[in-house]
Amino acid sequence: MVSGSAGGEFEQLGLPSWERKAADLLLVLRSGGALGEPERVVYRVWRGAERGRWEEWGLRYDLTLILAGEIGGELNKTFGHYHAPLPLWPQGFPELYQVLEGRGLFLLQRPGGREVALSLAGPGEAVFIPPGFGHLTVNVGPEPLLVSNLVLAEGEALYEPFARSRGGAWYVLKGDELAGFRLRPNPSYSELGLPRLRPPLYLSFRLLDRVRDCPEEFRFLLHPEAELPFWMRGAGSEKGEVLLEKGGSARGGTSPSVQ
Numbered sequence: 629m630v631s632g633s634a635g636g637e638f639e640q641l642g643l644p645s646w647e648r649k650a651a652d653l654l655l656v657l658r659s660g661g662a663l664g665e666p667e668r669v670v671y672r673v674w675r676g677a678e679r680g681r682w683e684e685w686g687l688r689y690d691l692t693l694i695l696a697g698e699i700g701g702e703l704n705k706t707f708g709h710y711h712a713p714l715p716l717w718p719q720g721f722p723e724l725y726q727v728l729e730g731r732g733l734f735l736l737q738r739p740g741g742r743e744v745a746l747s748l749a750g751p752g753e754a755v756f757i758p759p760g761f762g763h764l765t766v767n768v769g770p771e772p773l774l775v776s777n778l779v780l781a782e783g784e785a786l787y788e789p790f791a792r793s794r795g796g797a798w799y800v801l802k803g804d805e806l807a808g809f810r811l812r813p814n815p816s817y818s819e820l821g822l823p824r825l826r827p828p829l830y831l832s833f834r835l836l837d838r839v840r841d842c843p844e845e846f847r848f849l850l851h852p853e854a855e856l857p858f859w860m861r862g863a864g865s866e867k868g869e870v871l872l873e874k875g876g877s878a879r880g881g882t883s884p885s886v887q
């Protein structure tokens with residue numbers, strides 16, 4: 629398990645990990661070449677960060693640590709990707725995230741940006757990525773953002789669509805004291821509408837503990853016909869696709885200023 633993440637202690641011997649530096653994000657940044665410090669690490673990913681019975685079910689548990697900061701005014705973010713189609717998941721497979729430390733903004737988008745949802749999540753809160761949505765995560769807080777995720781182990785991430793569009797449908801810029809961040813539309817997206825704010829799921833447990841104890845509850849990440857566990861139904865839907873459709877407007881939280 630990753631601990632003391634704020635202090636540069638993220639070397640986890642024996643665990644496969646990779647990092648992205650500012651220069652690696654060049655293709656998805658609003659500022660283009662204005663990198664500041666191109667060699668600065670923006671985030672690090674541990675794939676298969678914990679081993680367990682869920683691997684026999686075809687699930688993988690990962691951790692991502694996104695450091696606080698900005699690149700050319702844009703808050704530190706992941707590159708963004710879609711999930712490659714599979715026979716069972718022609719639109720791409722789903723994924724479930726949970727924030728462990730810090731404060732994150734999850735941007736979910738359909739190809740072309742015709743539907744975009746934003747979820748602001750703090751420690752304990754979870755964000756479901758339904759089939760068909762590309763996604764990226766932004767650290768909108770002053771501390772490192774540590775998120776976990778459970779996902780189909782055999783699934784493949786497609787980064788190229790985000791590179792081709794110079795990032796996600798909206799850029800998340802550093803805000804002022806009133807608003808922690810500001811949104812700017814990405815002009816590469818021609819069908820862009822206003823993003824919907826979608827409340828996160830609050831979970832009373834950590835995904836890692838839950839998947840250790842009850843891996844069968846996560847079958848909905850493996851098979852489109854599987855029932856959602858009761859703690860997902862709390863969001864008001866039976867199926868992930870509907871979960872987003874019915875996600876509705878945000879309850880509480882900070883409203884970003886849209887520009």
Ligand SMILES: [Fe+2]
Binds near residue numbers: 710785
């Ligand atoms: Fe993903």
